Amino acid sequence: MKQLRLLVFLFMFAGLAPAGMAAEVRRITLDEAILTARSHSVDAAVALNELRTAYWTYRTYRAELLPEINFSATAPGYRKSYSSYQLDDGSFTFVRNNYMEMNGEISVDQNIWLTGGTLSLNTSIDYLKQLTGTRYNRFMSIPVALTLSQPIFGVNTIKWDRRIEPVRYAEAKAAFISATENVAMTAINYYFSLLLSKENISIARQNLANAQKLYEVAKAKREMGQISKNDLLQLELNLLNARSTLTDCESDYKANMFKLRAFLDIEDDVTLEPIVPDTIPQALVSYDDVLEKAHANNSFAQNIRRRQIEADYQVAKAKGDQRQIMLYAQIGYTGTSDRFGEAYDRLKDNQVVEVGFKIPLLDWGKRRGKVKVSESNREVVQSRLRKEQMEFDQNIFILVERFNNQRRQLEISLRADTIARQRYATNVETFMIGKISTLDLNDSQVSKDESRQAYINQLYLYWNYYYQLRSVALWDFSANRGIDADIEAIVRR
Structure with missing residues (x-):
């Protein structure tokens, strides 16, 4: 009989254990999230396919310069x-x-090549x-x-292709590296959204526990006539608000969890636990340094050069078509x-x-008109390029200023977070002995929550600005070296 009961128990355990098993919890750092995004995200795959298209287009152009044997x-x-x-x-x-x-x-x-x-x-x-x-x-x-x-x-198309295509390919390579940095920025955005949701849940749970404790104490004090009914009702209202806030935070946490998992291509049964970064990239940047590296490395610089050459080519082609x-x-x-x-x-x-x-002996100025149109279009392109260059340089200046200012902002928010938590802990103890009102207690709680959220947000902005600088200059400022990629190996893998 005992053996039968044991078999029944084992059978029930075997049947119920899988259903009752908790989902896998995976602790993940910001660096791990960025690395996973670079290799597994859909955005990274799109950037890679665009690079492959540019690579084989350039290979096709190079093949056209070599002898071709036909039968x-x-x-x-x-x-x-x-x-x-x-x-x-x-x-x-x-x-x-x-x-x-x-x-x-x-x-x-x-x-x-020489004559076309x-x-x-x-x-x-x-x-x-x-x-x-x-x-x-x-x-x-x-x-x-x-x-x-x-x-x-006529226009020598081969000569112009030899000027345009290498620049186009260099633009594509730089755009690919920038795209991988944009993938990292997207990962940073999703990571800190989840991290902030996690902090909000932690705050909401702590606030709920404190509100429950304070409400129980207040009921006892009310029975002894030490606090007013209005204060008791206020603490009960705080308790209800704390429960509602926790529910909202949990829903927001699940939504941000889904976004990060989907972006990193991680299974749905994995619960990600983000960790607050304990270090930040150490970098001192100047506008002139970033501007110089951006002009040398960024795809925008190659894009400007290519569009200028293409505008010149259209003028040369229109002139060659005159006869x-x-x-x-x-x-x-x-x-x-x-x-x-x-x-x-x-x-x-x-x-x-x-x-x-x-x-043409008489074409009523048609070919001459085409030359004038191409020359006007070139002037329009040149004007647009000057405007875009000015906006590009201006955006770099603003970005450098924001990044350099962000370190100080981060230090201030960290100190404010520490002070706000200490103040709230002190006010809870003071309220317990009846020295402060519920309004003062609520004010310190709100300040504590906002200070913690502000610190996480300032930390996010620092990382975001840093990777924006990397994306613009294609330079690792913390390691003081360029962001290079083995294009041949990447395309062929």
């Missing part, structure tokens, strides 16, 4: 159709065609087999041909025969030179 072929092509044919007397008739053809060509193409033209080295073979009438086979070979296609007076002249030249050899081998024996020169041009 094209028709194997086979069959034709059985009618086509018009002019007789000696000028009349036309239709003749039947029934033949098969095959051809193949290998070419090595190279863009010419294309140079190609070609070799090809063509085969024709007549299937009706006088049947025959025919081969035509071009063992080697050198072809040049060169625009004259279109194209040079085409080919030098090589060709041979024909009924047999494949003989098509390469008796070779003859094969030379073609063409100069085509299109110069």
Whole structure:
């Protein structure tokens, strides 16, 4: 019987234990939250995909500067159709065609950086087999041909791409590093929101315990006639407000917990317990130093340079489009025969030179107008860039001033938090012996709560300003070194 009871007990324990197990509690520091956000957050994944797009775009541009080997072929092509044919007397008739053809060509193409033209080295073979009438086979070979296609007076797109694309890629790399710092700032925001919620719950629970204790003491004093009914009702109202505040704080805590977990891609059954940072980044910054590093490293500087070059390119393109002249030249050899081998024996020169041009004689100022429009657009871009540069420098100045001022603000708020807690503890003891009123006690409680919340908020602002500086200058001011990233390794992982 005892064994049966033991089995039943074990069975019930096994069935109920999983349901009753508490959720995992994970203590997390601010540095851990930032590190997790950089590697697991959706924002980090978006930044990485944008970097990969820029990386392969730049690789494609680089590949266009290298020789390209192409093979094209028709194997086979069959034709059985009618086509018009002019007789000696000028009349036309239709003749039947029934033949098969095959051809193949290998070419090595190279863009010419200096002039913007294309140079190609070609070799090809063509085969024709007549299937009706006088049947025959025919081969035509071009063992080697050198072809040049060169625009004259037109804009050299290759030259401009060599100026624009490296700047665009440098802009993308800097933007990626800035984006990772923005991910860190988002993590800081969610972390301190949860930390403040946790502190608010701690405050609310302590206030509720104190309100309960004070209310019980007040009821006893009221029975002895030591306090008025109004004071008793005030303390009862404080107790109800403390319960309501705790409920609101718990709801806010759960919402901020969900946000941080979702951002860090952490399981829903994990309860995060944030820890108040006991240290802060030690850094002394100056406006000139931050401005210099921002101009050298920030993607904004590359963006300014790229947009200026692109505006100049549009002007050059409009001027080049005013007249279109194209040079085409080919030098090589060709041979024909009924047999494949003989098509390469008796070779003859094969030379073609063409100069085509299109110069408007009367276009009612259309092309000249396009040049003026592009020049006006360039002036607009330059004006916008000057304005954006001024705002960028101004924002850096404000940020540096706020960061340098924030250390002092943090020291003041920490001292105020310590004093407010000591004052409240003293007032609770004083109220217990009837030396102060409930109004004084409530005032000290509000001051204590606000001072603690202000300290957490000032701590958040310090970390936020610091990472804003990192994001702008791409510089670790506490370690006094640049924020670098192995782009090749990041893209390929």
